Amino acid sequence: MAISRTSRYQRNETTLVKDRNGQLQLAVMHRRPEAQKLRVSDYRWRSSERVDDVATRYYQSESSWWMYAEANPGILDWTQVPAGQQIMVPRGVA
Numbered sequence: 481m482a483i484s485r486t487s488r489y490q491r492n493e494t495t496l497v498k499d500r501n502g503q504l505q506l507a508v509m510h511r512r513p514e515a516q517k518l519r520v521s522d523y524r525w526r527s528s529e530r531v532d533d534v535a536t537r538y539y540q541s542e543s544s545w546w547m548y549a550e551a552n553p554g555i556l557d558w559t560q561v562p563a564g565q566q567i568m569v570p571r572g573v574a
Contacts, residue, residue, distance in 0.1 A: 489508050
């Protein structure tokens with residue numbers, strides 16, 4: 481199974497595991513949290529903005545919103561971000 485480079489699981493490993501029927505299935509393994517140094521841009525959320533719009537603006541991919549979601553773990557529901565909320569948008573490794 482190839483993991484897309486825009487997937488939030490792109491840095492994860494895969495392995496074969498048995499499902500409840502004893503069949504082998506390919507699964508994505510969890511990663512241990514690791515310290516990262518990132519260059520970030522501060523961004524203030526606008527009213528009626530969507531996660532895919534911001535991801536397209538910064539990463540040219542609407543499905544890459546997970547990149548700024550990981551940098552802002554205090555925001556649990558990205559469908560309800562209040563206008564004016566400041567977020568950090570990763571721009572690359574420092």
